[in-house]
Structure formats: structure tokens, C-alpha cells
Amino acid sequence: MNPKAEVLLAAIALRPGARVFVEIGCTRKAAETADDGFSTIYLAQEAKARHGLLHSVELNPHNIRVARAAVTARDLSNSVRFHKERGTNWLKEFAGPIDFLYLDGSDDAETNLDEFEAAETKLSPDAIVCIDDCHAYSGRRFGKGDKVIPYATKRGWTVRLVRTLEPWQMAILISL
Numbered sequence: 003m004n005p006k007a008e009v010l011l012a013a014i015a016l017r018p019g020a021r022v023f024v025e026i027g028c029t030r031k032a033a034e035t036a037d038d039g040f041s042t043i044y045l046a047q048e049a050k051a052r053h054g055l056l057h058s059v060e061l062n063p064h065n066i067r068v069a070r071a072a073v074t075a076r077d078l079s080n081s082v083r084f085h086k087e088r089g090t091n092w093l094k095e096f097a098g099p100i101d102f103l104y105l106d107g108s109d110d111a112e113t114n115l116d117e118f119e120a121a122e123t124k125l126s127p128d129a130i131v132c133i134d135d136c137h138a139y140s141g142r143r144f145g146k147g148d149k150v151i152p153y154a155t156k157r158g159w160t161v162r163l164v165r166t167l168e169p170w171q172m173a174i175l176i177s178l
């Protein structure tokens with residue numbers, strides 16, 4: 003298993019009761035590689051095992067086709083709904099609740115904050131939020147999480163930064 007998926011699954015294991023999974027940014031490769039998460043497939047497997055559902059929100063229709071084929075090939079399509087939409091917009095409209103949220107879409111730290119804020123009132127009390135690429139790059143201490151991490155910390159979330167593959171790290175935000 004690739005290192006990003008290992009961290010995601012370890013985070014999910016903290017919440018045996020999680021049923022509703024949301025990812026922003028679907029899998030864009032047909033086969034697993036060491037440097038991408040293959041997240042749609044792993045999250046769909048978790049959703050299926052827990053009789054839950056993964057909502058996969060993605061802007062690029064080509065990537066949705068790739069991810070859909072990968073989940074169909076693994077008999078996971080009943081556990082996933084794809085939404086061709088901008089993450090923030092979809093999250094604003096979604097009624098919730100969300101037990102597990104994975105932010106892995108835009109590279110822009112402000113957009114990741116917008117997504118977190120759009121999801122905030124829909125997150126379950128014991129929700130977990132993971133954000134990929136929270137290592138220092140492009141002059142930002144926490145990469146994609148540069149705005150969310152200080153914001154969430156002030157609001158009482160516990161933030162763990164976990165190395166995936168050098169130099170990447172993933173942020174795991176725990177609400178309880």
C-alpha cells in the first residue's frame with residue numbers, strides 16, 4: 003500500500019463508527035503508484051466495509067472517468083458517488099453529516115480553508131479531517147494546510163503532522 007493511503011487508513015481506524023466519507027480531489031491514475039494516494043479506491047473500500055458511502059468531489063471529468071473505472075473494476079461502485087463540482091460549492095450544498103473529510107484537491111491554501119469552513123457545520127462531533135501536502139513548500143510552512151491548520155488549532159482541533167513520502171506530510175485534524 004502507498005504511504006499516503008497508509009496514513010489515511012490509520013486516521014480512519016481512529017473512528018470505527020465513521021460511515022460518511024468525503025474526498026475533494028479523486029484518484030487520477032488508473033493504477034496505484036508510490037507517490038499518489040489512490041484515495042478513491044481505499045476510501046471506497048472503507049465505506050463498503052462499514053456499509054457507508056464515499057462522496058468523491060472532483061472538477062476534472064477525465065479524472066472522474068479514471069476513478070470510476072478503478073472502483074468499478076474492484077466492485078466498489080455502489081459505495082461511491084461522484085460529483086463533478088468545485089469542492090467548496092459542493093460542501094456548501096451538502097446537508098451532512100460528514101464523518102471523515104479528505105482535502106486533496108486544490109493546491110491553494112486559501113481554497114483549502116474555504117473548503118474546511120464550508121464543511122465545518124456538517125462535520126460529526128468526532129469527525130476527522132485529513133489534508134494532504136502539508137509540508138513546507140512555495141514559502142508556506144504547512145503547504146496546502148497553511149491557512150486551515152492555524153484556523154482549526156484556534157478552534158480547538160488537535161493537529162498531527164505525519165510524514166508520508168519525503169518531503170510530503172499529511173495533516174490529521176482530530177476534533178475530540
Ligand SMILES: C[S@@+](CC[C@H](N)C(=O)[O-])C[C@H]1O[C@@H](n2cnc3c(N)ncnc32)[C@H](O)[C@@H]1O
Nearest residue numbers: 027028029039040041060061062088089107108
Ligand atoms: C492530488 S489530485 C488528487 C489525488 C487523489 N486524492 C489520490 O489520492 O489519488 C488533486 C485532484 O483535485 C482536483 N481538484 C483541484 N482543485 C479542485 C477543486 N477546487 N474542487 C474539486 N477538485 C479539485 C484535480 O482535478 C485533481 O484531480
